[in-house]
Amino acid sequence: MTELSPDFLTAAQNLLGPRGWSMAAEELAKVSSPWRGTYKGETPFLAKPATTEETAALVRLCNEHGVAITPQGGNTGLVDAGTPHGEICVSMQRMNAVRALDAFNNSLVIEAGAPLVVAQQAADDAQRLFPLSLGSEGTATIGGLISTNAGGVAVLRYGMMRDLILGLEVVLPNGDIWNGLSGLRKNNTGYDLKHLFAGAEGTLGIITAATLKLFPKVQRASAWVTCTTASDVVKLLAMVRDHAGDTVTSFEIIPANAVAMVQADVPDTRDPLPSDLPWRVLIEVSMSRAEHARDVLEGALASAYESELVQDAVIAESVAQAESFWHIRETIPLSKRAYGTALNQDISVPVSRIPEFIDACNAAVLEKVPSAEFVIFGHVGDGNLHYSVCEPASAKRPVLRGQDEAIFRIIYDQVMSFDGSISAEHGVGRLKRDELERIRPKAATEMMRAIKHALDPNKIMNPGRVINS
Template sequence: MDDMPSQSSPLNQDLIQSLKDLLGEKGWTDDQEIISPHTSDWRGNFVGHSDFMVSPSTTEEVSEVMKLCHRYGQPVCPQGGNTGLVNGGIAYGEIVLSMARMNNVRSIDTFNNSLVAEAGCILANVHTAADEQDRYFPLSLGSQGSCTIGGLISTNAGGVAVLRYGMMRDLLLGMEVVTANGEIWSALRGLRKDNTGYDLKHLFCGAEGTLGIVTAATLKLFPKPKTATAWLTLETPQKAVELLSLVRKHAGDSVTGFEILPKVGVELAAREIDAVRDPLPNEAPWRILLEVSLASEDHAQDVLQTVLEKALEDSLITDGVVAASLSQAEMFWHVRESLPLVKRGFLTSVNHDISVPVSKVPQFLETTEAAMKEMVPDVEIFAFGHLGDGNIHYGVAERTDAENPTVKAKSLDITFKVHQIVTDLGGSISAEHGVGLLKRDELPDHKSETELNMMRSIKKALDPENLMNPGRVISVR
């Protein structure tokens, strides 16, 4: 944590008084009962500290906050919904800059199919705002009741519809940012074409708060899709990859979701979480949740029915069912969304968020499982996720009552090995969660010096005083 502020260095009291005067009572707190939920993550894995939190309510206030912090050389840690998974939004001595009060949808343009949302807007509320105008914002993930537009942009979040609509980066038409020295850059125009030089919004997307504060964004909207959803069971990940190819043959680019789940994971979810049950409880070790979006629901249902029959005929699946109603489809998705939440009760696990080319997912799973069996006597592999994007959330687990508990003690070796296999297969050690502090020190093993130097140059150019989330993603010292 070399270039991060010391947890014990006191804050400048002139700065604190100026921030209080600027923001008024609703805009700041030094109450540890209020601050502490913001300085630890939802799993309790990372616990930081901050003496002061600001919650500006307008872009102009964010700008004034940053001007003051710049004048006093005070680092800040921006935060949205605090659902990030890589220790990027937890303060370690910095002032917490919460975006929670900037939560307005500023405008919707149905002819341009675009929506301008402030950074603190919760994703589920953006879904509702789009829905009320008969439009659709497609980014969808398990944390959507808490995560914010600013956090989603800053982590370039993925989720369950990337196959059809892309990552957050692909859904951006414009952005408003406050820079490290407090200037406001506003480019919310919502243009689909604009080739007037560097596309700066893409720098701030995925920067994890290290380059500036995202205060608002213009997002792409779509016509509401007509979907059909199926739950399939199958023997191997290789058959799943072949199944994806078959679905694409019939549905083209209309495949919205293609999620893989292990039988063992669904069983654990069913034991721990309300209203979760395996829709097809049979012995096959894998399940696929498949969604297609087409012009009409009937057409989508017909396509899935055809795929299902063909897949059975070709022995790609052992069984399958197309959801007969919206509530049944929601039940299938509930099972999927429960998976990230189940591990704590039953297992100790070391988790990874990796991607490899889709065609190499079976090889990744096979090679890594063999390697893990050598390292951990009673290993249980808990692998699930966005197979259609080659993105697997790979948990190396053991029961909490394992006879020879090994996973915790060997966690660094386990991660090193998993990431080495990923790199050998041409993959990425962070598919969608980002780098934060969790993976920062691993980057040099997976990126060239040239690439790291370009990243450092960008950071130094936009934040020369190193005030924006210092030490996260890339160290400049």
């Protein structure tokens, strides 16, 4: 762990004020372990700046003293990017204000420490929509979501977090402030700098605020569907899009065993369409009027039924019923605790190749571990699968634990053989850094390293994440 000099500590404490720092063991422990507790870090000092200027002054101080920094938002990450491992932790949660909202420009300026729900509510209050939605939206912060280029359930229509930003304010590793908060949609004046920081996981600077895109409010129609094969699911996506175009907001594939898992874990949860079929699909279409969305969805499902792509379907009659569909989908990650071991991966492959990938990857894993079970779900509309290799807690002779690296190597190799990505929306962090360097083209690694060295020559900004520098 970084040993901090008395001079640095005194200067940092004076700079941040009594509310802006902590060395209390309880607080340090809290920020040194992610929300799922999957790994353990450590930090000697927690900084909690309240303004961009304080953040910049702190970073300048760290640069002068060679003190490494791990920026942290809501601490909901899954790839060990925001957990300090000896660095000081810079929490952005005191910087949580909505600075401005321009309804006619459809833009929102918000600070990096604000939880996603704050952006959603601010947009809603102005009769606008901020479309990013994910299970941790009450805790995950804007800065963290940008730093990991988060996805969520509406990527099919609105894109990743990178696609939802118009501008950024960033403190660079030398302490300079780059104010790029312009709400312009057209600005053809050289490099688009904001995209350097989306997905950089805090390795190039600390995001302090963002200008986000807003959209007109929409009304949704949601359906729960049963299908026989993953191939049918992919064909169903094409058919729904033929009917609904880009009004298809979400298209989630859910296996039957995941529904059963949620039912066993969450009291009073029921399968909307009990069936022995292996696949469920949660479809959402959004339009300006609810009746139009429902009519389009009904027409698409009628055609799919005639083509035998759908075996049964129910369209939500109320917001509460639609929320019950989504509750099942969003509870799957936590309900996997019913398994003694679950080795989880967030990957993507071309949509058209999802069925072939599932068959090939499952077969490859079963060659290694014949008793393995699988929970495979996710955003099939954009090719993103959450692929988990599981073993029941009741297994008499557990065999998965201790084989993480071998199983992950099988999955990664299968993903790459299908022209996919080993990280679809969760990021790289420390967890996938070395594996990514193995499979990434050399030219890409060299470009990333050159950017890192140019902006952070002293290697203080979240070292060891994304790329070995």
